[in-house]
Amino acid sequence: MPRSGPRLSRIAQSLGVSVATVSNALSGKGRVSAELSARIKKTAEEMGYVPSQAGRALRTGRTGVIGLVLADIANPLFPQIAQAIEFAASEAGYGVLIADSRGASSLQMEAIDRLLERGVDAMIVIPRRGTRIGALGCPVALIDSPSTPGNSVSADHWEAGLAMGQHLRELGHRKVLLLGSGSESNVQNDRLGGIRAALGKEAVCETLWIAHRKPRNGEDFSLGLAGYYARGFTAFATTSDLHALRALSELQRAGISIPSQASVTGFDDLALAEVTSPRLTTMRMDMPRIAELAVKALIERLDLQDVGERMPSSSPVEAAQAKVAMQLVVRDSTAPVTRSLPYQAIQENPAGELRP
Amino acid sequence: MPRSGPRLSRIAQSLGVSVATVSNALSGKGRVSAELSARIKKTAEEMGYVPSQAGRALRTGRTGVIGLVLADIANPLFPQIAQAIEFAASEAGYGVLIADSRGASSLQMEAIDRLLERGVDAMIVIPRRGTRIGALGCPVALIDSPSTPGNSVSADHWEAGLAMGQHLRELGHRKVLLLGSGSESNVQNDRLGGIRAALGKEAVCETLWIAHRKPRNGEDFSLGLAGYYARGFTAFATTSDLHALRALSELQRAGISIPSQASVTGFDDLALAEVTSPRLTTMRMDMPRIAELAVKALIERLDLQDVGERMPSSSPVEAAQAKVAMQLVVRDSTAPVTRSLPYQAIQENPAGELRP
DNA sequence: CTGAAAGCGCTTACAG
DNA sequence: CTGAAAGCGCTTACAG
Known part of the structure; x- marks a missing residue:
């Protein structure tokens, strides 16, 4: 048996109270006298009590874990993203389970399934280019371009x-x-x-x-x-x-x-x-902001589920859309044009690049 | 109630057998006639059965999740590391929960605690420079330099x-x-x-x-x-x-x-x-190799725990130590010396840089 | 080969 | 304010 600290029952026993009371005291939902509550908290602390997520998850149907699926973890931007999301999630009391879909769209779906099997409460997906994420059976926030259908949060x-x-x-x-x-x-x-x-x-x-x-070595x-x-x-x-x-x-x-x-x-x-x-x-x-918005949207949705009856469907499209501004960082690689150019009245009209 | 597919009981009911039998058939541990087993598997498949990790975790004491703690996710090497570990872990049927300790050592310990609270079975830590990780109550693999005391796996x-x-x-x-x-x-x-x-x-x-x-902008x-x-x-x-x-x-x-x-x-x-x-x-x-070794070492340790009695302690030091070779990638930024230099017989002896 | 039963640790109505 | 009881979904001895 792996490391398992004292359980609720142990601390209940040691204080001669019921587990229900201990649970109530620890969750701070009132119902327990201040004095007893304090005593329970103290003992729990002393005994190094750590609630079992498994027990809680089984009972509540919530794992407290958000899945993060990335088109390709090897993306150089990934560190910023992951860090921001991990921070926002852990601030909100959630853990972050990662899944990498290494390019292929089929793997993306597999990655999502893996997360679903682990019972994540919700997920954040940074989709592969041109991929479409449908309803998944859990709240989903898409981080992509605002032009992507179903996008939830993104930089503008x-x-x-x-x-x-x-x-x-x-x-x-x-x-x-x-x-x-x-x-x-x-x-x-x-x-x-x-x-x-x-x-x-x-x-x-x-x-x-x-x-x-x-390119291969030597190749131009x-x-x-x-x-x-x-x-x-x-x-x-x-x-x-x-x-x-x-x-x-x-x-x-x-x-x-x-x-x-x-x-x-x-x-x-x-x-x-x-x-x-x-x-x-x-x-x-502003990745921290993006992450915060995504996590917040997810959690709100989760809380809604708790209260209301079954949501019609948790397709990403329904999520609140938000755009976050980006910030221009002017450093040294740009400067005023020095050479004088003949004005060239070339008409240019690239196809299909209009804003949706 | 969030997305929850059919449970074991539903599929048992629909087949008129006991949940125990369904469980046995699905886990493939024998004990069930081939014919019934096949029928059960088929139905489970059809009904889209996905086992509840929470139930399983509660019963077995295992979450099937490995924690990954990084000194600083914003490390440019992180994508490679995370990708490799996620791959190795999911191959082995494990999920990966991340925690970032954003620099400070105190946060590193917090990150570890967060993971522990989520009930990870084991963890992989890429420690902050000069940090020491003690026994944690679960198997730990350290990925660092071989010179680091307690290191488990690393490139050489x-x-x-x-x-x-x-x-x-x-x-x-x-x-x-x-x-x-x-x-x-x-x-x-x-x-x-x-x-x-x-x-x-x-x-x-x-x-x-x-x-x-x-440096600030403009600053040299x-x-x-x-x-x-x-x-x-x-x-x-x-x-x-x-x-x-x-x-x-x-x-x-x-x-x-x-x-x-x-x-x-x-x-x-x-x-x-x-x-x-x-x-x-x-x-x-060879990050994939490093990740594979780390995950394998952890899983072996976990299996040992299953069989044997309580391990004395799961300090990282006890983990199998492994070194993985690195590969020189010669590209274009190196070439033979062209200028002829006078040979300078300068004695150099930098302090404290000897190999431990 | 199959099933009834216990129990993992928690929370939540419901009584008292 | 406190507690007894049920039950979340699974697995694992143990009988039959």
């Missing part, structure tokens, strides 16, 4: 893109290359769409999708950014600090000085953004 | 340092600057110690500890690496890819070409290592 990526675009615009950039890893991602589309919108019609934007495939993995620079692009705006690093590094190596000759921007404020020379101008999500 | 950081040092040595580097974030970390000391040992007596090594404090956060280069250092070996990035970036910006003029190496093979130009030569841990 479009708004953030707008701010980033405006920053670039104010610096005089009129020809910017947009870099992202794929157009299936709502998050990325929103970010880029916002940037493009803020830059306005007088600006020329091109989008370069960077494949995720890792250049993005040809120097060529874009030569064509007059003065800013390279990306959907992630990782891409920004790639751009920054490639440009620098090609002898283009950042930020005096070209500006580079990222997203997410990863640790690396503070460590490059120059440090990256980026956009930070 | 010294060995890895040796390999990295040898790589540099073979390239002709005899004057290398070592960069790490602090000497309290056994992991870092091991890595650097190994590098130094491989470089041997003829090499000159200096160590530069990089404070973790973040240069490490003065160009100065070291000027003094004849040809290689910059760091304890982490993040530091390597910082070195690479600073050197490049100072106009020093990598790898033709100086080599830079990292550790951990973070995502960023593949994205810089040149890409970083680094050292990869």
